Amino acid sequence: MRLLGTGRQLRLHVPLSLFLALGGCSPTKPEVKPAAPPVVRVSSPLERQVTDYEIFTARTAAVQSVDINPRVSGYLTKINFKDGDVVKKGDVLFEIDDRTYAAQLAQAKASLEFSKASLIESQAEYDIGLSVQKKNKGAISEQELTRRLGARDESQASVDKSKANLALAQLYFDWCKVTSPIDGRLGRHMVDEGNLVTENVTTLVNVVSVKPIWAYFNVDQNTAERYEQLVTDGKLKSARSGKIPVQMAVGADTEFSLDGFVDFIGNQLDASTGSIQLRAVFKNEDERLVSGLFTRIRIPTSPPHEALLVTDAAIGTNQGQRYVLVVNEKQEVEYRIVDVGQMHNGLRAIKPYRTVSDTGPDGQVVQKQVEVLKPTDQVIVEGLLRAKPGIKVDPQTVDMLTLLRTPQSVPQAAKTQSSDK
Incomplete structure (x- = not known):
């Protein structure tokens, strides 16, 4: 019985001692290392002089088209x-079989020869009468002399008629060759x-004529009014007083490589479509364009102006506003709302300044220009999903043009942009 008790005691004391032994040791907390900043790729915007364009669908037409x-x-x-x-x-x-017309031509020639002979004869008779009258006035009467003069004039008219018939017969004969x-x-x-x-x-x-070639296209009323306002402000030339340069892209071409100019503007808007018709002319030296071809016409809608260009993958959308993320000197992410423009050679134009509303000292709301992007800013072009405003990042610099020529880098950035939306 004592042994059993001793065994119980042992069994009770062993776990207790282990507990006391373990409890006597101070716990060691694992060292928590800070997370590494997310890696993003950044690039400086390209500063370029650009021109805004509008693109319209056009249809080519031959300058001349003749049904023969x-x-x-x-x-x-x-x-x-x-x-x-x-x-x-x-x-x-x-x-065309010309035998009938050749016979008519020969007949007309013979008729002319006959008329000429008659004219020579009647002219001789009249000349003889004049000569006789000069020698002896009473040898020939005035009536006879008048008759001979009439015969001479009639022969002359016959010659003129024969010449006309010959010319007509010659035309019919020539027209046998189309x-x-x-x-x-x-x-x-x-x-x-x-x-x-x-x-x-x-x-x-x-x-149909091949070169040059026309292209007709319709411009909507709003675009036409904006263009006319720029003309009024002296920023663009009027298409009615000068040649407005345009470019054309054909089929699957992405480049507007064909140069032309507007040479005609309609005199009124089409009430049913709210547009006005324009016509551009292209040299078509390589005879590539044919009549009836659907093409795209690019026409300038702004004077040349300075703009900053970035890849479209660097631009996000938040509640309808476009933005970019910029890494500052502290390697922190900044959120910049921007106004975007058109694409130029694969890059999107961003306006360096934005018009914002502010409250002045007198409580009045005023509009002012705020600079939102500089050519020296480091814009995040890849990794927008990992970069949140205010956090530190590890920026890796790339060239904007190199990025544009590297298609494999675009999908990740595009995915990031769509996630931000």
Whole structure:
């Protein structure tokens, strides 16, 4: 029994002693290390002189478009081109059976020769009468002399008529060869060889000029009014008094590489669309543009001005306001509300100054210009999600243009921007 009791005591004393032993040791707290500042990529805005533009959908049209019809009727005997050929003015495109018109031409020539012979004969008779009258006034009567003069004049009229008939016959004969009235590109032929064509009725082919080429586009009323206000303020030239330069992009092209100018503005707004029609002309030296092509026209809507350019991925949106995050000298993040402009060569324009409302000493609300961004500021271009206003960050400097040429860096920044939204 004593052993059992002793065992119980042992069993009771062992955990107690262990507890006392453990409790007698002072606890050691783990050392908490501060978190490293998040890494972000920063870049300075590019300071550039830019011009704002508006882009409109346009449709090209040939300066000249001609449906070629025959001027004489007859059977088509020959086609001298391939569909789609580029031709020069005066090139013979079609030939019509000319035998009938050749016979009429020969007849007109013979008639002219006959009239000329009659004129020579009547002129000789009249000259003889004058000569006789001079020698002996009573040898020929005035009545006879007048008759001979009338015959001479009638022969002259016959000659003039024959000349006109010959010219007309020559025209009909020449028109048997149908020529191109302009330099341009042909469409497909509409009539095959052997068919009867009718003068001024049958359409043989269409030809359009290639260069230069027009592009028509419509400008909305608000844009037109803003442009006219800039003209009134003397900041832009009027399109009615000078050539306004424009650029064109075709198809999937992102660059507006074709240069032209506005040469026509409509005389009134279209009441149904609230827009006015403009026309631009392009040289089209490489003959790339064809009539009926849908394109995009870029027209300047501001004078050249200074702007700061950053990548779009550096701009966030908060309740409709655009902002950028800037790292200051203390490597702390600052929140800057900005006004953004248009894209220029892949970068977004930011206005260095913003107009804000403030309360003056007299309690009146006044508007003032506040500088929000400088060319020397370090704008966060990647890591916006990790960078919160007021915290310290570890900035890594990159070049804005290098970042623009590195597509792989964009998705993370774009994801950050969309998260901030």
